[in-house]
Amino acid sequence: MSTTAQSAAMARADRLGAAVRERELDALLVSAAVNVRYLSGYTGSNGAVLIGAGEDGERRFFTDFRYATQIQDEVPERYEREIVSGDLLEFAVRSLPGDGGRLGFDDAHLSVKRHGALTEQLPAGWELVPAAGAVEALREVKDADERQRIAAAAALVDEILAWIAERGLAGRTERQVAIDLEHEMRLRGAEGPSFPSIVAAGAHGARPHATPRDVEIPADTFVTIDLGAIVEGYCSDCTRTFATGELESEARDVYALVLEAQQAGVGAVAAGPTGREVDGVARAVIADAGYGEFFGHGLGHGVGLEIHEAPRLHKLSGDAALRAGNVVTVEPGIYLPGRFGVRIEDLVVVTDEGCDVLSHFSKDLLVVD
Ligand code: ZN
Ligand code: ZN
Secondary structure, rough: HHHHHHHHHHHHHHHHHHHHEEEOOEEEEEHHHHHHHHOOOOOOEEEEEEEEEOOOOOOOEEEEEHHHHHHHHHHOOOOOEEOOOHHHHHHHHEEEEEOOEEEEEEEOOOOHHHHHHHHHHHOOEEOOOOEOHHHHHHHOOHHHHHHHHHHHHHHHHHHHHHHHHHOOOOOHHHHHHHHHHHHHHOOOOEEOOOOEEEEEHHHHOOOOOOOOOOEEEOOOEEEEEOOEEEEOOEEOEEEEEEOOOOHHHHHHHHHHHHHHHHHHHHHHHHOOOEEHHHHHHHHHHHHOOOOOHHOOOOOEEEEOOOOOEEEEEOOOOOEEEEOOOOOOEEEEEEEEEEOOEEEEEEEEEEEOEEEEEEOOOOOOOOOOO
């Protein structure tokens, strides 16, 4: 791992150390793979970290012998790197210093049984304290290293959309298009798709989460393609709806309306408003035109190490203001059952003034036959 990536990971661990102190904990035990990667750069499957309170607190990393070489490359030296035989968390708990304290753990990712086993190993004077969401809260604001990886994942999807537009759609099956685009993104450097790609033609496009079928894409209809790539651990997410020929006039009007709502949503994203408010701006455009009941999902979601993370742009997303460094999608859609669906989705980085759009493929209605 590069020294930039290592210092970015250490800066995250130090920010978490400060949060651990604010929560009046002495240390936090982190075991969810995605959070371990965020804090240490470790990409293997069996790892855990212990973050002591304060920016200069204890930093311990635990794994097993299979990863002894890998952690030399990936995990910064500031971590005390320990090779453990047996259960990592039980070892971490057993090896806490003797003077006692409060140990935070991720109660959202730990079963009652595991909690019982850890309690048995806990040295005298130590107490387990639920602290779910501590790492996820930090992950909402992306640092420069993360933004650069997400931008690369978004740029790769732009390339794939251009490649699709050039190759054509009509006459190939939805499943074939989905398989081919995922293959092509791997050839071009993706670690894989960030979720199973959606390719949905005609009436099938009226299902927001349609699964690609062994059905040929006909001429003169819409095809919704929703795809994302993973680059250096980070996801992207983008949707475009193409036409495969002539469309009825209502279809063209619906496309124009979704685009108008999408642009209004992008225009409303900034540090300051809540996710609910931004959702409301795009939703009003669709509702005012009489299609409100056909836009049944939230406007967007956070994207990072995971394809769906905080913050959400949704009417239920609470009162938290969007913050500079959040990375979110803006993806309104209109779905007319039995007829067709249109969704347009960009990935954006929230800034103080507005947002930087990371998806650059054209949003004009393109005819790809
Ligand atoms: Zn998507
Ligand atoms: Zn999305």
